[in-house]
Amino acid sequence: MIKSTKSVGIIGTGSFVPEKVLTNNDLEKLVDTSDEWIRKRTGISERHVLDEDVPNYTMGIEAAKRALEDAGVEPEEIDLIIVSTETPDYMSPSMACIIQGAIGAVNAAAFDINAACTGFIYSLSVAQQFIANGVYKHALVIGCEGLSKIVDWKDRNTCILFGDASGAVVLGVVDEGYGILDLFLGSNGAEGMKITIPNLYISEEEKKKRPNGKFNSLWMDGKEVFKFAVKAMSTATMHVLDNLNLDISELDFIFPHQANTRIIDGAIKKLGITDDKIHYIINKYGNISSASIPVAMDEAQRKGKLKKGDNMLLVAFGGGLTWGSMAIKWNK
Ligand code: ACO
Numbered sequence: 001m002i003k004s005t006k007s008v009g010i011i012g013t014g015s016f017v018p019e020k021v022l023t024n025n026d027l028e029k030l031v032d033t034s035d036e037w038i039r040k041r042t043g044i045s046e047r048h049v050l051d052e053d054v055p056n057y058t059m060g061i062e063a064a065k066r067a068l069e070d071a072g073v074e075p076e077e078i079d080l081i082i083v084s085t086e087t088p089d090y091m092s093p094s095m096a097c098i099i100q101g102a103i104g105a106v107n108a109a110a111f112d113i114n115a116a117c118t119g120f121i122y123s124l125s126v127a128q129q130f131i132a133n134g135v136y137k138h139a140l141v142i143g144c145e146g147l148s149k150i151v152d153w154k155d156r157n158t159c160i161l162f163g164d165a166s167g168a169v170v171l172g173v174v175d176e177g178y179g180i181l182d183l184f185l186g187s188n189g190a191e192g193m194k195i196t197i198p199n200l201y202i203s204e205e206e207k208k209k210r211p212n213g214k215f216n217s218l219w220m221d222g223k224e225v226f227k228f229a230v231k232a233m234s235t236a237t238m239h240v241l242d243n244l245n246l247d248i249s250e251l252d253f254i255f256p257h258q259a260n261t262r263i264i265d266g267a268i269k270k271l272g273i274t275d276d277k278i279h280y281i282i283n284k285y286g287n288i289s290s291a292s293i294p295v296a297m298d299e300a301q302r303k304g305k306l307k308k309g310d311n312m313l314l315v316a317f318g319g320g321l322t323w324g325s326m327a328i329k330w331n332k
Helices: 024-028 035-042 057-071 095-103 116-132 189-194 204-208 222-244 261-271 289-302
Strands: 008-016 021-023 046-048 080-084 109-113 139-146 164-173 179-187 253-256 311-318 322-329
Touching (some): 008 057, 008 116, 008 289, 021 024, 024 035, 057 095, 057 289, 080 095, 095 109, 116 139, 116 311, 116 322, 139 289, 222 261, 222 322
Parallel strands (some): 008 179, 080 139
């Protein structure tokens, strides 16, 4: 259980999804696949993608503006911006600095975190410490991912899975007993080569995994990642629930990273959770990496599904390998 002087919670949410839609039928024209295979094996019907010449950070700017508006917080009041991304447009400046400049958050420190699909939980965890310790008052945490740019559109094993989007939250001090109750972060770099996106260096082995020559594309060992994912989601969930002495039946909402419906269903079956506690977005957006939790959360909030006092759990797994979870008592 977190023992800090201040309770820290989400006081505003926002998201942005690009307009352009790529359906499974569109993908049938690119690779040897079918709408039926994709829906059955992944739960995905379509995904949204940015135009190639539009930078990923533009989605983060929009999501950030919407979260600030929802929180009723001015850009100048933000002390810290953390962007979770594995698809930054630049190595430098960071996406966080680009967004800081664009929204006029002139008093904010800004940096990126890359923990792949777990990155949003990692980023929230870091921002939470600054506010709980009284160093900062408001933080903007953004998951921003444009995976369409690092997908090999000739590789049917991966190109059908991913999409582009951004989700953002504003963190601030909330009433005692509300907000972030506990968190857990895990990593296993020894297994890290199961999901790779090369950048400045590529080994001969990694080149062989990319026969179409797109060397900065995402490759993964899908079957191995699948097994890891189901286990990681249930382990991470139980970690925080045990710490808090909370029974799984006391959870009102779960926001899992949405990579494949079968992974979510496998994990919730193992845990004994019903799917009405999940706001599914994977069918329309695909795997949007670290944007998946904040986008789902924003949609659920705007649809009026979340109530003050709800116990919710965020849980994710991803490249690194990484995994993590966070329990929140909803304060909005
Ligand atoms: N359309 C038709 N057939 C396909 C397709 C496709 N798009 N993709 C693969 N197949 C074929 C395979 O070639 C294989 O054929 P074969 O038996 O003749 O060799 C067959 O379908 C079965 O392939 P599998 O890989 O066994 O399919 P599986 O049921 O495991 O599903 C999938 C693949 C969807 C990738 C699954 O393994 C998965 O979701 N894994 C986890 C991925 C994930 O969660 N990644 C998250 C991390 S990514 C990140 O961090 C950004």
